[in-house]
Amino acid sequence: MTSVALQNFPKVTVTIWRSTRNKDISRSIRFFLWMLIHEGYKVGKFWNSVPTHQQRVICNICGTHETMDHILTQCTAPGQKEVWDLASEMWRLKTGKDLRPAIGQIMAGGVTKHGDPGATRLHKILITESAHLIWRIRNERVIQNTGPAPLAKIRNRWLKTINNRLAIDCAMTDKVKYGKKSLKSSLVKSTWRKTLRGERTLARDRPKTVGVLVGVG
Incomplete structure (x- = not known):
């Protein structure tokens, strides 16, 4: 779904534009979504007009035209499937x-209501953090020529990414330190409930005092 195509779907367009301003999404990932929406990344057909670089039009793993949709939801290179498997395990x-998620859901920052604010918020976090990690893994392989990422490393990087996000959420419940920008403890607990090791401790204590890890992997 390109930025031109989105013009035919005004309601979808509004949702997608809002994803670039959503405060549940980190600033770096909001920029990633902005670039994704604006087709700002140099992939696929961009390289048709660049002398000696036409080979970059094609995914060197799959042998098909490389697009952001292909990179984030279809590519068979290590990274795409493995990251979504982990995200799906946590969502289950x-x-x-x-x-x-389809590319449109990624562009929209995973903004879909799921019955309660916590599930809705976790959906946004999982989709945006996972898509951004897939993009980084792809760039390391294609641009930095690191080769296919080891599966264990992919798993560990995803776990670290999500655990870091959990730690930020817990820290942001400190009203003294963050004032009006602080998060409600109830929202943080609702977001991560059913996904953590140490679930009882999370329910009993203030989130910012709890050392917990996501129960995946």
């Missing part, structure tokens, strides 16, 4: 459902 802990 939360809701009992799989998580396999």
Whole structure:
């Protein structure tokens, strides 16, 4: 779904533009979404007009035209499937459902209501953090020529990414330190409930005092 195509779907367009301003999404990922929406990344057909670089039009793993849709939801290079498998495993802990977002859902920052604010918020976090990690892994392989990422490393990087996000959420419940920007403890607990090791401790204590890890992997 390109920025031109989106003009035919005004309601979808509004949702997608809002994703670039959503405060549940980190600033670096909001920029990633902005670039994704504006087709700002140099992939696929961009390289047709660059002398000696036409080979970059094609994914060197899959042998098909490389697009952001292909990179984030279809590519068979290590990274795409493995990251979404982990995200889906965590989403099943939360809701009992799989998580396999299409490119439009990624562009919209995963903004879909899921019955309660916590599940809705976790959906946004999982989709945006996972898509951004897939993009980084792809760039390391294609631009930095690091080769295919080891599966164990992919798993560990995803776990670190999500655990870092959990730690930020817990820290942001400190009203003294963050004032009006602080998060409600109830929202943080609702976001991560059913996904953590140490669940009882999270329910009993203030989130910012709890050392917990996501129960995936």
